[in-house]
Amino acid sequence: MTSTIAAPLTTHDTTRIDDVRIGAVRPLITPALLEEKLPVPDAAQALVESSRAAISRVLHGQDDRLVVVVGPCSIHDHDQAIEYARALKEQADALKDDLLVVMRVYFEKPRTTVGWKGYINDPHLDDSFAINEGLEMARRLLLDVLALGLPAGTEFLDLLSPQFISELVSWGAIGARTTESQSHRQLASGLSCPVGFKNGTDGGIKVATDAIQAAQGAHAFMGMTKMGQAAIFETRGNDDCHVILRGGKQPNYSGADVDAACALLKAAGLREQVMVDVSHANSSKQHARQIVVAEDVAQQIAAGDARITGIMIESHLQEGRQDIVPGTPLKHGVSVTDACISMAQTVPVLAQLAQAVRQRRLKH
Numbered sequence: 001m002t003s004t005i006a007a008p009l010t011t012h013d014t015t016r017i018d019d020v021r022i023g024a025v026r027p028l029i030t031p032a033l034l035e036e037k038l039p040v041p042d043a044a045q046a047l048v049e050s051s052r053a054a055i056s057r058v059l060h061g062q063d064d065r066l067v068v069v070v071g072p073c074s075i076h077d078h079d080q081a082i083e084y085a086r087a088l089k090e091q092a093d094a095l096k097d098d099l100l101v102v103m104r105v106y107f108e109k110p111r112t113t114v115g116w117k118g119y120i121n122d123p124h125l126d127d128s129f130a131i132n133e134g135l136e137m138a139r140r141l142l143l144d145v146l147a148l149g150l151p152a153g154t155e156f157l158d159l160l161s162p163q164f165i166s167e168l169v170s171w172g173a174i175g176a177r178t179t180e181s182q183s184h185r186q187l188a189s190g191l192s193c194p195v196g197f198k199n200g201t202d203g204g205i206k207v208a209t210d211a212i213q214a215a216q217g218a219h220a221f222m223g224m225t226k227m228g229q230a231a232i233f234e235t236r237g238n239d240d241c242h243v244i245l246r247g248g249k250q251p252n253y254s255g256a257d258v259d260a261a262c263a264l265l266k267a268a269g270l271r272e273q274v275m276v277d278v279s280h281a282n283s284s285k286q287h288a289r290q291i292v293v294a295e296d297v298a299q300q301i302a303a304g305d306a307r308i309t310g311i312m313i314e315s316h317l318q319e320g321r322q323d324i325v326p327g328t329p330l331k332h333g334v335s336v337t338d339a340c341i342s343m344a345q346t347v348p349v350l351a352q353l354a355q356a357v358r359q360r361r362l363k364h
């Protein structure tokens with residue numbers, strides 16, 4: 001008589017076909033554990049709530065200020081980021097009637113090919129990939145920025161990392177390389193903050209308008225809970241999304257480019273509004289060009305264009321950029337990814353934008 005008991009699957013040796021290219025699997029802390037270690041103080045919670053609501057009001061035409069997402073291309077040092085945040089807070093307070101300033105606090109860098117992938121992935125900048133430390137350092141920095149009274153904006157690149165930090169983020173971006181990704185659109189549909197979608201790296205705007213439409217809808221997808229368990233998330237959809245013009249094969253910050261983007265938005269039944277990123281392909285990656293581009297955008301605003309609801313600037317303590325060279329100390333306050341303008345160069349740009357908003361207000 002033959003046995004009816006099937007051989008247990010677990011006795012199969014699948015090592016020849018499974019995890020063939022995995023070098024190691026290391027433990028990851030859970031979001032809940034990190035939150036228990038670094039809880040959100042009441043004041044930080046109130047600031048995140050009020051700044052998200054204020055950005056949403058700008059997007060829905062109920063607040064005529066300009067959202068300004070400004071700060072380093074990437075965070076690589078806590079104290080230097082805080083030194084920057086203190087200086088920015090002074091400007092944010094002085095210009096608060098005209099500008100809604102959000103500090104760029106970018107922890108995750110999408111790379112064209114390879115390169116340092118940011119403060120969460122490799123916080124020690126030495127290929128040690130101490131991701132658990134990176135998550136803690138990122139959360140600590142966000143809390144410290146919020147404690148100064150500044151809201152923070154970040155790019156959401158990884159699909160699990162938002163569970164560790166996203167309640168501290170007032171505005172999020174989906175980058176040019178991921179705007180077309182279904183997973184990122186689904187993520188945006190469930191994020192609690194307003195989200196900007198960059199146009200594609202080739203300059204295509206349609207991927208961003210498609211992304212807004214997708215993110216407005218409800219989705220169901222797989223993710224990880226705060227307790228670190230796999231789960232199915234059902235989202236409600238995000239009505240606080242917008243396009244970010246970042247240039248492509250050529251810059252796309254001119255009035256004609258804003259017209260073209262708004263025509264696409266209108267055709268899709270979406271709000272006719274843009275944030276202009278004065279860096280990336282809009283500055284041809286020459287950091288000082290950001291000042292020229294911002295001046296052009298300020299002129300469009302001053303002339304009355306209410307469709308420009310936001311601007312993005314890459315700015316650090318000092319201008320330029322530097323390479324990460326093992327064994328060589330880094331210069332203080334200089335970007336290790338894209339070149340930035342300095343805080344000293346940023347101050348007059350912000351003043352000019354605030355002036356442009358006041359002029360626009362007179363026209364409406």
Ligand SMILES: O=C[C@H](O)[C@H](O)COP(=O)(O)O
Pocket residue numbers: 073109110111112113114115280337338
């Ligand atoms: O904003 C940063 C960079 O433009 C982006 O991460 C791509 O960088 P890379 O082309 O140097 O890899």
Ligand SMILES: C=C(OP(=O)(O)O)C(=O)O
Pocket residue numbers: 073106109110155174175176177198246280
């Ligand atoms: C990577 C960035 O931009 P983009 O996605 O436009 O290249 C960024 O803003 O840091």
